[in-house]
Each structure stands twice: as structure tokens, then as C-alpha cells.
Amino acid sequence: MAVLPPFQRFLEDHRDDVWRFLVAAVGRTDADDCFQETFMAAMRAYPRLRADSNLHAWVLTIAHRKALDTYRSRKRNAVPVEDVPEVAHHDPELRDGALWQQVRALPPKQRGAIVLRYAGDLSHAEIATALQCSEEAARRSLHEGLKKLRAAEVTA
């Protein structure tokens, strides 16, 4: 029978994935607060979790919700969303960073799908669960988001 690992081990096993995901989802500045909120919520719910749950998808779903909260409160507080810089083609690291900033400027569903897929490594089915939509809708959001990124790259 599967048994839930002690929370400390869960934290150690997933902290890197959650951190990488949140830096991509909300940027470095807000990542730490989101990280704290994510694991606070995870610890509250943890004893009720089924031992055979997919812990990776579960914690990234929580992180995704906390990222959404961050975007909502930014909107409320009228803090301007970070500038979207032009993509620098010569430096791959800079280009990646700029690309993730463009991802953060996408509409919520597309942004969520892309970050969960490419920073969180979730399957289409897991993304659908996290976004509370059908797998088909998750694929569509992903596709539309990628199309927008490509268009932005062409015009940059």
C-alpha cells in the first residue's frame, strides 16, 4: 500500500520544480511569495491527499492557482505588467528569458497551458486538470499561445 511521504520529503522532492515553474509563471520578483503560498496550501491539504496521487501534478496545480492570484492582485493594484522586451537573437539565454517574459504577457489560459507544459513538464491531461478544462481545450490553448509567440518573434 502506498503511504504519503513525510511533508519534508515532499518539499525536498518538489521544491526545484515548483521554483522553476513559478519563476517562469510570475517572474523572479513574485516567485518567492508564490512559493510560500503554494507550500502553505499544500501542507494544509496534505493529510487528506490520497497516497497514490500524482504529487508533481498536484503541487503544480496549486502553484498555478497561486500564480493566477498574483496576476489578479497585480491587476487590482494597478502595478504595470513588466515590459515585454524585444527578442535578442544573438544570445540564447537572453532570448529564452525574453521569450518567457512574452509568455507572461499572454492571456491567462494560454499562459497557463504553456508554463505548465514547458516549465512544469505536465502532460496534456494534467494541464487540463490544472486548468479545469477538457484535454481538447488545453491543447487548443497551448497551440494558440505558441502561435502568438511565433507571431511576436516574426515581428520583433
Place this chain on the structure above:
Amino acid sequence: MKPRRPPLDRAAAAAAAARFATLAEPDVAYAIVDTPVGQVVAANTRRGLATLSYADHHGGIDRVLEALSAGISPRVLEAPARLDEVRRELDEYFEGHRRDFDLALDLSLIRTPFTKRLLQATARIPFGETRTYRDMATAAGNPAAVRAAGNALGHNPIPIVVPCHRVLRTGGSIGGYTGGLDRKVRLLATEGITLDSP
């Protein structure tokens, strides 16, 4: 173009996790504590000290954490600041400045009433004195259960603070110990007790 998986700043992730440990309020907070008789896994609940297991006994640190997780709550977190008082009292004890521990105990890992009574009685044996396994079986309400008392003390989850090292065989020979006999001899010596025939 598809976004590539962003690089990981592992130090930043570790720092965020460390901050979480200071902010969170786990059901079980633990720390690895160094003592003159080796490393112990010290674990507190809101009720008190639940575990002080020797890290090299009881199947190692992982097994100790799994027992806490299964027996008390899976909300187990390494939070050394929450064990400051335990660490302080242990230091004082080993430096010879403390005879009694002022720590509340949480015996919720103990399943049987006999063992619970046994450990409670053991916790009351004064510093520098010894009892026999028979004494302790009697104190726990079952004078015939001498062997059971020995076994239960051998699985004491809170050694040192629940001083099962003060329990010897009738006749004064050393008996057994949950962390190995060397530790029992060392703890007894700390309290000024030397055995003629170990």
C-alpha cells in the same frame, strides 16, 4: 518556436524552502541534534517532545520520520528553531548543569496503555538513581510483565529525556539499551553511576 525549459537557480529554490520552514507551522517539527552520545532526531508536536531517537538506530532518520508521519501526522517539517529548548536542555544535561528536564512529552506514538504507563513511570526516576525492570513492570501495573517491560523500554522513542538508561537488571547488571550499551554506560557515568560488572 517552443519555449525551452527555463534554467533552475537551485540556491534560490533552497532559500525559498528554508524560508518556508521558518514560516510554516507543521504538526511535527524536527531537527537533527548533536549530543555527546551521537546524533538524535528530535521531534516536537504542539503537545511536546514525541521523539528523540538515535539517528543510527531505529532504522535511520528516514524510518524515524516515516514513523512520525504515519503515527502522528504527515505534516512533518525540519524546523530546527522549534527545537531550541530541547537542544538547550540537552546541552545543560550533558554539561552537568541540569538534573531534570522541563520538557512536555507527547506519548501519542505509544499505542498500548501498559507501555504508556511504563514510560511515564520511567520519566519519574530521579537523576542519578536506578531501578530494575521488575520495578518498572510493577510501576506500570503488571509485576509479571518483566520481559515486556524490557522490550518496551528497548523501543523507547524518547531516550535520555525518558531515562530508560536508569533501568538495570535485578542484581545490578546493565541489561539492554535502545541505542547500544556504550551509550547506556556513558549516560549513567554522566550521572555519576559506574557499574562493577557491566
